[in-house]
Amino acid sequence: MLTAFFSTVSQGVKILVSIISVSLLIGYLGNERYGMWLTISSIIAFVSFADLGVGNGLLNAISEAAGNDDKQKALQAISSALLMLSIVALILGVIFALVFQWIPWGRVFNVSSSIALREAGPAIAIFASSFLIGMPLAVTQKTQIGYQEGYWNDIWLTVGNVLGLIGIIFAIQLQVGTPELILVLVGAPVVALFINGLVLFGIRRPWLRPKLSAVSSTTARQLATVGIQFFVLQIAVAVGYTSDRIVIAQVMGAEMVPQFGVPQRLFSMVSMVIGFVLVPLWPAYGEALAKGDFSWIKATLTRTVRLTLLVTVPASFLLVVFGGFLIDVWVGQSIQPTFILMLGLGLWTVISSVGNAFAMFLNGMGMIRIQVILAIIMAVTNLALSILLTFRIGVAGPVWGSVITYTVVVLIPITLYLFFFKLEGLEEKNIVN
Numbered sequence: 001m002l003t004a005f006f007s008t009v010s011q012g013v014k015i016l017v018s019i020i021s022v023s024l025l026i027g028y029l030g031n032e033r034y035g036m037w038l039t040i041s042s043i044i045a046f047v048s049f050a051d052l053g054v055g056n057g058l059l060n061a062i063s064e065a066a067g068n069d070d071k072q073k074a075l076q077a078i079s080s081a082l083l084m085l086s087i088v089a090l091i092l093g094v095i096f097a098l099v100f101q102w103i104p105w106g107r108v109f110n111v112s113s114s115i116a117l118r119e120a121g122p123a124i125a126i127f128a129s130s131f132l133i134g135m136p137l138a139v140t141q142k143t144q145i146g147y148q149e150g151y152w153n154d155i156w157l158t159v160g161n162v163l164g165l166i167g168i169i170f171a172i173q174l175q176v177g178t179p180e181l182i183l184v185l186v187g188a189p190v191v192a193l194f195i196n197g198l199v200l201f202g203i204r205r206p207w208l209r210p211k212l213s214a215v216s217s218t219t220a221r222q223l224a225t226v227g228i229q230f231f232v233l234q235i236a237v238a239v240g241y242t243s244d245r246i247v248i249a250q251v252m253g254a255e256m257v258p259q260f261g262v263p264q265r266l267f268s269m270v271s272m273v274i275g276f277v278l279v280p281l282w283p284a285y286g287e288a289l290a291k292g293d294f295s296w297i298k299a300t301l302t303r304t305v306r307l308t309l310l311v312t313v314p315a316s317f318l319l320v321v322f323g324g325f326l327i328d329v330w331v332g333q334s335i336q337p338t339f340i341l342m343l344g345l346g347l348w349t350v351i352s353s354v355g356n357a358f359a360m361f362l363n364g365m366g367m368i369r370i371q372v373i374l375a376i377i378m379a380v381t382n383l384a385l386s387i388l389l390t391f392r393i394g395v396a397g398p399v400w401g402s403v404i405t406y407t408v409v410v411l412i413p414i415t416l417y418l419f420f421f422k423l424e425g426l427e428e429k430n431i432v433n
């Protein structure tokens with residue numbers, strides 16, 4: 001509950017920072033350069049799976065160790081994960097440095113102005129560098145979430161986001177370019193995450209401080225085994241859900257991305273808040289599984305789905321009706337969303353939030369394979385349908401592709417799978433227990 005509360009507060013601050021930064025940046029950068037900014041953000045989200053799923057594997061290992069009160073197992077998992085993520089980040093950094101100069105970044109982002117063409121390369125380089133530096137630091141975040149102390153991570157992220165906004169305001173006053181703005185915005189949270197790690201492993205839980213001697217080949221193999229399933233799952237999710245802006249940029253041009261990206265951010269405020277409330281349930285499910293508390297697991301999943309619907313349905317309805325007015329107040333008349341786009345975003349907010357509630361349960365219970373299978377099917381069909389619909393109905397195409405494929409391929413099968421098979425199995429296990 002503490003993590004859910006501070007996650008909500010942190011997300012509220014992040015939303016406020018997003019609202020202010022969007023209104024500042026879209027006016028300062030213009031549609032094309034801001035569209036490039038949004039597209040770069042999508043690419044970074046797309047490659048967030050580059051940790052090979054080790055971070056999520058660590059979260060499961062920590063929640064299990066917490067349920068069994070096994071400090072040594074937790075230390076081995078943390079040390080092994082940190083070494084693995086550091087090696088992966090180093091390899092990716094070398095590869096990126098080698099191919100960077102050979103990629104026409106201006107063409108990748110489909111920009112045409114001279115200033116956007118000049119800034120494209122440095123901007124993606126700064127984004128990539130921040131991502132790679134933050135990859136090993138994610139061990140701190142996963143450890144805190146695994147111990148159900150994610151509120152500490154949220155507090156430090158809040159500090160980082162506020163510092164990032166202050167930095168943007170000063171950077172705009174100094175009339176800097178897109179790369180410098182990106183450095184300010186993404187660099188501050190990375191610094192906050194680094195300080196968070198120093199506090200966690202240096203003061204609060206020094207017995208978990210990573211050590212090379214605590215690295216275990218057995219633990220590393222276990223993390224890799226679970227991680228590879230998360231890795232495939234993250235790739236499929238990235239292809240299916242974070243490619244929308246890239247599709248629009250390639251089909252319609254980078255200048256059209258804000259017509260989708262700004263309304264999407266408005267609706268994402270609802271799903272992000274719900275998501276941050278749901279995330280703490282992942283390790284809670286894992287710890288409950290280790291303790292054999294199956295009744296709590298079943299009751300919590302049912303209540304969570306109902307609560308998610310209770311919040312997202314009215315919130316999405318209000319945004320569909322009044323979202324155009326809010327966007328006009330927010331960024332001005334340069335963004336004119338259509339009703340079909342707003343309706344699609346509203347439906348997507350509801351079904352993706354319910355799917356997130358299911359995902360936290362499945363992750364905590366270690367049911368990754370069924371998610372991987374469905375996600376792969378969804379990713380292929382969603383990408384193809386999104387491209388087709390973008391040609392047919394414009395910027396609303398990707399979100400309707402997501403709504404249709406996610407409902408048919410993922411949400412309906414998962415619902416049937418859980419409520420007709422797995423939940424009944426949990427009840428039987430509880431009786432035996």
